[in-house]
Amino acid sequence: MLKSGIFLALGAASLLTACSGNEALDPAALCHVGVYQTASGSIIDLAPVAGADLRWRALDGQVGRIASGEDGLWSGTTGWTDQPNLARFDLGECGTTSLTIEGLDGYNGVAERIAxxxxxxxxxxxxxxxxxxxxxxxxxxxxxxxxxxxxxxxxxxxxxxxxxxxxxxxxxxxxxxxxxxxxxxxxxxxxxxxxxxxxxxxxxxxxxxxxxxxxxxxxxxxxxxxxxxxxxxxxxxxxxxxxxxxxxxxxPTDEDASEVQLELRAAGYDDEVLDRARQITDVTGRLMASGFTEGQAEFVRLKRQWGNEDWFGEIEGEYSGHMLRAGVTGFKFVYLNFIDAGTSWGxxxxxxxxxxxxxxxxxxxxxxxxxxxxxxxxxxxxxxxxxxxxxxxxxxxxxxxxxxxxxxxxxxxxxxxxxxxxxxxxxxxxxxxxxxxxxxxxxxxxxxxxx
Structure with missing residues (x-):
């Protein structure tokens, strides 16, 4: 929710940067973007993907990514996986208002673009x-x-x-x-x-x-x-x-805390470790919500107390893992100078x-x-x-x-x-x-x- 718009690690230094978007789109794919309906009433949407691919989404929840093949038909993978999908699309030339689908249950046949x-x-x-x-x-x-x-x-x-x-x-x-x-x-x-x-x-x-x-x-x-x-x-x-x-x-600070709990539980740590991690995210949350004016002494104490334990190094969340590795001063410098988008942490x-x-x-x-x-x-x-x-x-x-x-x-x-x-x-x-x-x-x- 916040991570995709804020935090990415940069190498071993765990510095932070903001992500960017708006990759170029291929006009030859864009001309097919639209929502279509089959004769039976089934609805399927074609949306852009960065570059020359398209993503189809069916009203029943099926989804896949397709690219144009040498035979002129579009085919590809299931969901966001690399698994092949049997669906094949004949999109025709740019300017056409219909397409033909085969291999997709409930959507086979001609579908007309909905105006x-x-x-x-x-x-x-x-x-x-x-x-x-x-x-x-x-x-x-x-x-x-x-x-x-x-x-x-x-x-x-x-x-x-x-x-x-x-x-x-x-x-x-x-x-x-x-x-x-x-x-x-x-x-x-x-x-x-x-x-x-x-x-x-x-x-x-x-x-x-x-x-x-x-x-x-x-x-x-x-x-x-x-x-x-x-x-x-x-x-x-x-x-x-x-x-x-x-x-x-x-x-948003609770989002970070919840993610840390899920991550450590999935790694097999017990309730005692989860309680200690909760104490840490309480402090990192206070630091974020206060603009780094509250919680620094407690942060230093907890890091000194548990910093050498295995679970400590596995903390990630939205920002806690970055802060623990960089320290408050280092994290604050990178965050305020390169990342801060005014997030309403509290x-x-x-x-x-x-x-x-x-x-x-x-x-x-x-x-x-x-x-x-x-x-x-x-x-x-x-x-x-x-x-x-x-x-x-x-x-x-x-x-x-x-x-x-x-x-x-x-x-x-x-x-x-x-x-x-x-x-x-x-x-x-x-x-x-x-x-x-x-x-x-x-x-x-x-x-x-x-x-």
Whole structure:
């Protein structure tokens, strides 16, 4: 959630830098980007991948990466793995509005591109001009509109957000925009949640104004880090709903602490070690949240006490491992001079949610290593018991992104999205209710209306 936008190790020195995005895209692949529907009604999206490849996503959750072959057909791999996929696509020449699929259960045959109403626009926020795009299903009737609040990535949402096609294909309008400092938007990249929430609130107003009479209920849809930003934006705007996927109801410092616990437990360490690690992340969290003004003496003491033990060297998390290896002074220098994006390390999600008065859908990944779900699940259950209008859904056997995976010698490899996930998002955004079942989704809160 934060790591992808902040921390990468640079060699043995464990120095830190920020990642970059917006790799060049091949026009010969871009011309095929779009969402398509088969004669049987099955929906499949083609999205860009850096370079000349494409990524297809089927509404049922199947996904793969394809490249053009010598025979003119496109084929490739399953999910984000290197495993071959039997699906083959005849995309035709640029400018064609149909494609032919074979080898993909439920999607074989000719699929026609779904025509969408697309308006590129700009809007002002905090003295900056941000680039946005409104995408609506074709027609004249009002439709719900979700404003996409994406995560910590630095890439252009207008280039990369597949939701701008997958949601309208299900009858839901969507507004995507390049965050400040990304894509065609002005400003510096930021992880200041208040600033980002202000931008999202202005995006929502722009979406409502641009849609005019076609605007039904308009709300916010945040993924990953967007799960901190979207609820805050709801308190700054007239949003009528909030959707969050694989987000957290704890502070970013708690994300680091949870990751450390998961990592050490997976390595086989016992509760005594986990308790010691928790003491360490409490201190590293205080240092981050206070701007390095609190906790330095305690940090030195704990490092001196346990620094030679095996488990100590295995601590990673979002930032704790880097801080332990570099020391507070070294870490602080690199962080403040090369990395700091104003991250709201002490963000209070519970206080924010107490101010959100509109319906909320929250989707958890039960095996999420990047945004561990246990504390978030407990908090949301408590809020639901208090009568908050929250629909909580969990896909138990998925990782960040609601992605199913296989364990390999080198770690997890994502194979597909959970069955029912895309349809669940579309149903709730469109109708304000769930009518399941949605694959293996587990639901809490108001009962699901069965068909």
């Amino acid at each position: 969408l109403d697309i308006i590129d626009t700009e809007f002002e926020s905090d003295g900056l001009t941000l680039a946005g795009r409104l995408v609506l299903p074709q027609g004249t009737e009002p439709v719900p509109i979700a404003v996409w609040v994406h995560g910590s990535e630095r890439d252009s949402a207008r280039d990369w957000a597949y939701a701008q096609r997958m949601m309208p294909a299900q009858g839901v309008g969507i507004f995507v925009y390049d965050k400040r400092g990304t894509g065609a938007s002005e400003g510096d990249y930021s992880q200041d949640f208040a600033a980002l929430a202000g931008d999202a609130a202005m995006a929502l107003q722009r979406a409502r104004d641009l849609a005019g009479p076609r605007a039904g209920r308009v709300g916010l849809f945040g993924g990953s880090q967007g799960g901190w930003v979207a609820p805050l934006a709801a308190t700054m705007s007239d949003a009528e709903f909030v959707m969050v996927s694989f987000g957290m109801m704890v502070a 963000h209070d999600s519970i206080a924010v949610m107490s101010q959100v008065e509109v319906p909320v859908l929250w989707v958890l990944a039960g095996q999420d290593r990047e945004a561990p779900p246990d504390a978030t699940r407990d908090i949301l259950h408590t809020l639901i018991a208090e009568g908050r209008a929250i629909e909580l859904v969990e896909f138990a056997n998925t990782d960040h992104g609601i992605l199913e995976f296989v364990e390999t010698e080198t770690g997890r490899e994502s194979t597909r999205y959970a069955a029912g996930y895309f349809r669940l998002l579309g149903d709730w955004a469109r109708d304000g209710r769930l009518e399941g079942p949605y694959g293996e989704a587990l639901l809490a809160g108001p009962p699901v209306q069965q068909p």
